Amino acid sequence: MKIEFKQIGVIHTPFIRLEGMPVQPAGAGGVSGTVEIFGEYREGLKDLDGFSHVILLYYFHRSQGFDLSIIPFMDTEPHGLFATRAPRRPNQIGMSVVQLDMVEDAILHVRNVDVLDGTPLFDIKPYFPEFEGVTGIRYGWLEKSGKTARETKADDRFK
Amino acid sequence: MKIEFKQIGVIHTPFIRLEGMPVQPAGAGGVSGTVEIFGEYREGLKDLDGFSHVILLYYFHRSQGFDLSIIPFMDTEPHGLFATRAPRRPNQIGMSVVQLDMVEDAILHVRNVDVLDGTPLFDIKPYFPEFEGVTGIRYGWLEKSGKTARETKADDRFK
Numbered sequence: 001m002k003i004e005f006k007q008i009g010v011i012h013t014p015f016i017r018l019e020g021m022p023v024q025p026a027g028a029g030g031v032s033g034t035v036e037i038f039g040e041y042r043e044g045l046k047d048l049d050g051f052s053h054v055i056l057l058y059y060f061h062r063s064q065g066f067d068l069s070i071i072p073f074m075d076t077e078p079h080g081l082f083a084t085r086a087p088r089r090p091n092q093i094g095m096s097v098v099q100l101d102m103v104e105d106a107i108l109h110v111r112n113v114d115v116l117d118g119t120p121l122f123d124i125k126p127y128f129p130e131f132e133g134v135t136g137i138r139y140g141w142l143e144k145s146g147k148t149a150r151e152t153k154a155d156d157r158f159k
Numbered sequence: 160m161k162i163e164f165k166q167i168g169v170i171h172t173p174f175i176r177l178e179g180m181p182v183q184p185a186g187a188g189g190v191s192g193t194v195e196i197f198g199e200y201r202e203g204l205k206d207l208d209g210f211s212h213v214i215l216l217y218y219f220h221r222s223q224g225f226d227l228s229i230i231p232f233m234d235t236e237p238h239g240l241f242a243t244r245a246p247r248r249p250n251q252i253g254m255s256v257v258q259l260d261m262v263e264d265a266i267l268h269v270r271n272v273d274v275l276d277g278t279p280l281f282d283i284k285p286y287f288p289e290f291e292g293v294t295g296i297r298y299g300w301l302e303k304s305g306k307t308a309r310e311t312k313a314d315d316r317f318k
Contacts, residue, residue, distance in 0.1 A: 003218055050300055059162055083285055091165065125244050
């Protein structure tokens with residue numbers, strides 16, 4: 001089964017190249033960007049400005065193909081692809097939680113954006129973590145990794 | 160631009176009808192399900208069992224079309240679609256954080272699943288909330304809603 005999705009907007013950021021880009025929103029602290037929604041979807045933004053953070057679902061448009069075992073930016077050992085957030089995946093869907101500063105017409109002003117300039121947008125969802133009902137979190141291979149998301153930058157390994 | 164995605168697995172849950180289903184993982188506490196990954200992607204699951212929670216991205220396969228202004232399960236007032244997690248969206252991509260109990264071969268045993276039985280899977284990502292760098296959360300219209308995600312069940316409004 002193949003399913004078709006369409007672009008509903010575009011994400012504008014200062015990152016025009018993958019190299020040196022933060023690998024998680026935590027590493028993109030203070031980096032501002034905008035999310036431009038195409039006019040036909042504008043009505044759907046009503047009341048979004050009450051949320052401090054939103055989830056962006058977008059297309060890893062610069063990634064092609066995938067390997068099921070990879071060495072992620074945050075480690076030096078190979079891991080299963082689904083245990084990482086690497087951009088080269090069977091379905092190139094990216095997800096980031098960003099801070100929402102303002103909604104102006106069909107433009108969201110956001111902070112902590114860790115995506116490439118020109119990234120096609122699929123969806124926006126409100127962020128409300130307490131609804132996930134999550135307690136007692138373990139995070140596998142990342143616990144042993146000496147690096148932190150805040151310090152780690154991308155390189156060209158997933159081009 | 161249209162982008163094609165493919166199913167990489169299927170989610171099995173006790174919920175065969177939308178009516179009465181929990182509307183968020185918090186309301187599906189204790190509900191067990193399985194995520195079956197197609198054999199060709201199995202190698203990508205390595206090391207996933209180190210994570211206590213995973214993010215599932217899936218297809219709202221029983222939803223068709225969308226309205227940009229809707230009355231969500233959690234309220235009695237209309238809101239912009241992107242300020243809700245309603246299943247009828249321009250791109251029918253659903254997202255849930257579920258508890259991962261065990262990985263057995265190509266099957267994930269999960270808890271707190273709030274999706275319909277037979278839901279097609281697009282992606283699995285590890286969950287590590289502290290990397291989002293999120294502080295000072297406001298959650299808009301949901302703060303005024305008297306209902307909680309734990310109590311709210313779905314009805315047929317988004318069929």
